[in-house]
Amino acid sequence: MEELPQSVNKLLESSHTETYVSEVPRLLREDDKNTPIIVGVDEAGRGPIFGSMVYCAAYIPVDFMDCLKSSGESNLKYGFDDSKKLTDVKRDELFGYIWNENAGVKVKSDVTEDAIKQLKHNTGYVLTGISARDISSGMMRFPPTEVYNLNQQAHDTTMDMIKRISEDLKLNIDHVFIDTVGPPESYQRKLEARFPKIKFTVSKKADSIYPIVSVASVIAKVTRDMHLKELSKESGGVGSGYPSDPNTVKFLKQNVSPVIGWKPEFTRFSWNTTNSYLSEENEKYGTVLIKWEEEYITTGKKRKQNEKITTLEPSQRRGLLTMDSFYDI
Template identity: 45%
Template sequence: MGKDTAVNASDDAMSFIPPSIDTARLLSGDSYAYYTPCPAGITPYDKSTTVPQTTEPTPCVLGVDEAGRGPVLGPMVYGAFYLPLELHHSLLAQEHSFDDSKVLTPAVRANLMRLINTPGENLYESCGYAIKVLSARDIGSGMMKPGAAVYNLNAQAMDATIEIIRGVLQDHAVNVQEIYIDTIGNPATYQAKLERIFPSIKITVAKKADSLYPCVSAASVAAKVTRDVALEVLYESVLKAQQLDDNSAAPEGWGSGYPSDSKCVGWLRRNMDPVFGWGSECRFSWGTAKEMLEQKGGARVDWPADDDEGNGMLSDFLLASGPGKGSSKDGLRDWFGQRQAEII
């Protein structure tokens, strides 16, 4: 596919749902990782035998980038994209015109992602990728841990990067010789840490790496498309639940999910439960969400202190005998598990 084909992306590409989308885990608020099989054009290390490998593992380059670091809604997604070193520029930059995902249109991004996942296409046969989806729930719970236990966003991002690189190296046995990464914070500090973890690999951490190195551009596209589709899946689930609850017409959407988006902020205001706030699609650690809960009408819940005298097991109550403790027909023990008609 050349530049003209990339621009003329089809509607089919826009509706493409990549295999990196795990709907069940997204809706349950779980974080997860996804890895493509090692492509046919790459010979991995042979881990199945102690006999010396007759075919040399293919020297590869790998790029890492993220999507969705700043939004208050939806996951943050990290992508790692790898391919043979000899194809790095010719396949990605020259033939398929990969670039920073932010400068590509949604249609072009979706079409590239479709080609990466379509058997028979040269991107599919020569390239592989890994995705780490960090759910809004897990991001928030990590950042809101008390005191020294706090798990800040930079640490979560670093761990996600390390996890998917290790997965490609160890689980998929890919011979990665060069790694390029878009920086988190200070590039030198970030690079030094990764070099200690992966000492045998040439690592380059740089600002704007997604526009400098084609493999990082491709990782950016994989992460961005996964994030965009994940956000759609989450919104459709929330919308369906709302329509089931009040049988209302489809409300205005939640926009991009960024705090700077007025549509997103408006959705948060309109859909805030006074006790529970929002679902697992929201990062409660973000200032936007905190302010709404604390100052815009969120109800404060004071949980009673634990009392040793009242800490009996529920099973003790259900199995108890004697007056007022389940011995009568009106007691909880006799009621529990019965059909409503039987109680009446």
């Protein structure tokens, strides 16, 4: 897909977290907004060292639910599944059916023009890209008791998306299906307490069980990949952003700056992989060892020279940098 979706353009507007809300599907606009809908929530990009973590809450009318299934009388054979099980071409195809007004080209003979229109006219979504900069900022807060960990960020993002659908768009949510982050039981109780009038099912591998979660999974995955590709164009490409990707490893080694590391717009400095280049293995990679103020005013961390500094007086802190002042995060 050469043209960028509006959701990707929205994320490119800022190096901080952004949310895109699609138009309410035509059939929900034309019908009474009391029409019950189901919502599926999933994410892409939890583990990479580069790029945003993208969350999607996709929704359809309850009556359209059977059309997403892989079997049955109403089967339209779209092929939604856990996005990790699908090829890049198949994910792009499915996402194109939803967002692109010109996506009418049949890739498979059993996906008809009418089926594509039905999917487009019945599907809406809210998408949030939690930027690498904001992920790092949350996870590296000081003091440690104020750390905003990845699970908390994911939970808050999910609840915000549900709020946008139910309270801002004023759509009638009947049931929300969510691929869990953390223990499903406690997460479900948390959601039910926040939205007592909505039914929730929080499950492991929900994207393989509930087709509406598969829709959210595909939208999130394609959006994340396209966003990262655009962000890294000037840098020559960073691969998938996962530490196990040889292209990402190659980029890490060949593009590390002695002081900055890598671009804060798409780098998660809170990950051990990136942090090691700038701290424990700084001599190996030729980077500058920076003395962060936070490390010296906590418990007195031992340095390589076995020096131990407990608490520095304000007058002794000159020359020490803080993470906030350095990366502006």
